[in-house]
Amino acid sequence: MSDPVPSTTDGSGQVASARPPARGRSPRLSDRGLAVAFISPAMLLLLAMSVFPLLWALYLSFTDYSATRGGPANFIGFGNYTAILTSAQVHTRALTTVIYVVGAVGLQTVLGFGIAYLISRRTRGRGVLTTLFLVPMMLSPVVVGLFWRFMLDAQFGVVNSMLGSLGLGQVEWLTRQRTALLSLIVVDTWQWTPFIMLIALAGLTAVPKYLYEAASIDRASEWFKFRTITLPLVWPLLLIAVMFRAIEAFRLFDLVYILTNGGPGVSTETLSFHIYKVAFLGFNTGTASAYGILMVLVVIVLTQLYLRYLNKLKEG
Amino acid sequence: MAMLLVATTAAACGDGKDDGEKASAPKAPATIPELTKDPLTLSFIWFDWPPAKALEAFANAEYKKERPNATIKVNTVPNANWHDAMFTQFAARKTDFDIAILDSQHIGEAVTNGNILDLTDFVKENIDVAAYNPYLLAAYGQFPQAETGKRDENASLYGLPLLGDTWTMIYRKDLIGDKPPQTWDQMIAAAEKCQANNPGVSGLAFHQANGSDAAAVTYNTVNGVYGGNLWDSKNRKIDGVINDAAGQEAMDVLVNKMKPLTAKGSGNWFIDEVNAAVAQGKACIAFNWIAASGGLLDPKQSTLGTTREQILDKLGFATLPSQKTNLVPLGGMGMHVSAYSATANQAEALNFMEWFERADVQKKWAAAGGVPSRTDALESPEFLNAGPFNRVYTDSVPRMRDMWNVPEYARLVDIENTNVNAALNGAKKPKDALDDIAKEQQGVLDSSNRKGGGGL
Incomplete structure (x- = not known):
């Protein structure tokens, strides 16, 4: 007759007595059930806050629905998509957005990497400097926009005041076509250069020191070391930072809203700002949904191409 | 995009009473329904500027004498968000305000979408329309839009003047x-x-x-x-x-x-x-x-x-x-009752509007820094002596032109x-x-x- 209490043998050959189930655990709840119970709140939240709105927006994008006018959402096929892709208004905003993204991200990359490179060569005060450089990134874009708006004011702004004390003339930073877009790029650069700097600094810190030591023994110049050791090793990480920044810059809204409100005229209206107007001035919900979906698609396609390039770079 | 989705989803998940129907403004009762005796907060929505603060202070000081259980709250948003703040809530068919202070040009959008009450019968029973310059009454309440300088007696009214301006x-x-x-x-x-x-x-x-x-x-x-x-x-x-x-x-x-x-x-x-x-x-x-x-x-x-x-x-x-x-240019705004406000609050809103448009209250509003719309208040010493620019307003009333509503x-x-x-x-x-x-x-x-x- 076997022992009614099952026993197990551990690896050492000793017999371990069977333990009762953990106290408080329902005998009906399997491990799988427990896993589902733990995951389901997060999954439900994700479904409610992310997946459902996205699918809902996708559905609305094929209709002429207006949130304020109510009434049925009539199916109009690709009408919204065709109208958006052929609209001169959208093309203008797309060009503005591209100029902004290229200008801002390009400037941030050069400055961010430059600052990171300089900081990485310091041995003292590195932590303090890094922390100080990170401060702008921690501020709300609305706050940043508001104080830059005051600083760039043509009449009483501190920037023009400084230019005046240097004997230079007043500049209409926010009310002229070229300077307004330039101002947006400068403000965004001020705020987000630290992000590139931080990632570049992580990459620079990870470069093995023995490579530099070996290069030094071979009497390699600083430029040679930078070109053949530093840049190739940091480049993939830097490209990831550029990708994150480009995605962020592509959907810029807050700075435009606070600093220029899209002006003068519509010359600093980005795609996101235009969507806001379509969605909330005329409450053309169907069009705005299609516009948003198209922006998401553009980001996904460009990101995929970019990631493929990054993978190739890694393989190479 | 998130805001848009919240509004559309809320609209889609609402009672859907407008679906499939041509939207039109629901009618307010001709007489003021029985008012609640429980504490009640009557909420307005306006943009952030001095008259909003003046209105809240004035209404809490004066209206409370008549309705001690009512508290007036004027919620404000930045001017640039004023339209969005009101109409996003209208889109959700649920508002946290009882009285929307609309620019005259917003009336068409709100009426067509059925967002505010039709006050025509209420005005007939409770408001002395002869006390106003006809165009002022029309500009802040009538839809379809009045011809410049005139009022269409047969048109419907959806609001009453709150603050005149030019x-x-x-x-x-x-x-x-x-x-x-x-x-x-x-x-x-x-x-x-x-x-x-x-x-x-x-x-x-x-x-x-x-x-x-x-x-x-x-x-x-x-x-x-x-x-x-x-x-x-x-x-x-x-x-x-x-x-x-x-x-x-x-x-x-x-x-x-x-x-x-x-x-x-x-x-x-x-x-x-x-x-x-x-x-x-x-x-x-x-x-x-x-x-x-x-x-x-x-x-x-x-x-x-x-x-x-x-x-x-x-x-x-x-x-x-x-x-x-x-x-x-015609400036200023009217008061409009939200179609999605609770019944007790709608009744209180109508009562407030009837009270606010009384001759004595309009003069007090003028003395408190407001710009009234009743002719007797506009020509009263309370208004004309309250500010050096008030005479400008009174003289400008017959010269006003509005945009499209x-x-x-x-x-x-x-x-x-x-x-x-x-x-x-x-x-x-x-x-x-x-x-x-x-x-x-x-x-x-x-x-x-x-x-x-x-x-x-």
Whole structure:
């Protein structure tokens, strides 16, 4: 007759007595059930806050629905998509957005990497400097926009005041076509250069020191070391930072809203700002949904191409 | 996009009573229903400016005497978000306000969407319509829109006046003399001379920003003064009307004669910036809304004097100069009851409106800094003595002209704002800007049957 209490043998050959189930655990709840119970709140939240709105927006994008006018959402096929892709208004905003993204991200990359490179060569005060450089990134874009708006004011702004004390003339930073877009790029650069700097600094810190030591023994110049050791090793990480920044810059809204409100005229209206107007001035919900979906698609396609390039770079 | 989705999802998940039906405003009862005796908060929504604070203080002081259980709360949002804040809630078919303070031009959108109550029967039973200038009553409540200067007795009313307003000309008596310019040409000449004689002081200050209705109101004012029209309302025609010869002349005057007399970088100025320029003594002549001009007399905010009297020695307030016509812009707002407010709150809102429009209350509102709409209050000493610009308002009432209060208003005003702002800041030639306004606005009016791409 076997022992009614099952026993197990551990690896050492000793017999371990069977333990009762953990106290408080329902005998009906399997491990799988427990896993589902733990995951389901997060999954439900994700479904409610992310997946459902996205699918809902996708559905609305094929209709002429207006949130304020109510009434049925009539199916109009690709009408919204065709109208958006052929609209001169959208093309203008797309060009503005591209100029902004290229200008801002390009400037941030050069400055961010430059600052990171300089900081990485310091041995003292590195932590303090890094922390100080990170401060702008921690501020709300609305706050940043508001104080830059005051600083760039043509009449009483501190920037023009400084230019005046240097004997230079007043500049209409926010009310002229070229300077307004330039101002947006400068403000965004001020705020987000630290992000590139931080990632570049992580990459620079990870470069093995023995490579530099070996290069030094071979009497390699600083430029040679930078070109053949530093840049190739940091480049993939830097490209990831550029990708994150480009995605962020592509959907810029807050700075435009606070600093220029899209002006003068519509010359600093980005795609996101235009969507806001379509969605909330005329409450053309169907069009705005299609516009948003198209922006998401553009980001996904460009990101995929970019990631493929990054993978190739890694393989190479 | 998240905001949009919240609004649309809420609309889709709401009671859906408008689905499949042509939206129309629900009717308010002709008589005020029985009021609750429980504590109740009556909420308004407005934009953040001094009259909003004045209204809350006034209503809590005076209305509470009649209804001790009622508390008035005036919720405010930045001016640029005012339309969005109200209509996003309307879209969700649920509002956290009981009384929406709408610009007159928002009425069409709110009525067509069924967002506010039809007050026609209520007004007939409770309001003495003969006590008002007919156009004022019409401008803040009637839909379809009243013809300038008139009221259609048979049209429905959806609101009642809360705060009247128009532009006043603010001029430096110490720089250009006590007598204000009488014509637009004289005004420009006086500003030009003043600017030349006073280095550091610009000849003019006015609204040029591309947000809210800033630049649009400026152009519309000059357009009216030079005999232009914004549209042919009967035929819904804008192209060929706003950009006719009078319209072109107005744009030319605004961009080529007035703009050069403004401060450098003033292309994004609105109410606060114009007031700041006047208070700091940086403008010879300025134009601003009367309801926003009270702060100019505050010595704490001004460099023109250490007392109100000293400031008034330098600042004069006058009605706008005339040229080919004497039209002035209609400002101000009306009170409208949210269709989604609780029944008890709607009843309280109607009671408040009936109370607010009484002759004695309108005079008290005038004394508290408000701009009333009843003729007896407008001509009362309480109002005329409350501020140096109040006489300007009373004299301007017969001269007022409004914009369009059609459902497409928000898009029409945005088109005009951005294009006038572009012309004022050198981003477009004046003629091109005006032609673009005409073409784009006409496109909005004609696009109601378009399949797809609405709003672009």
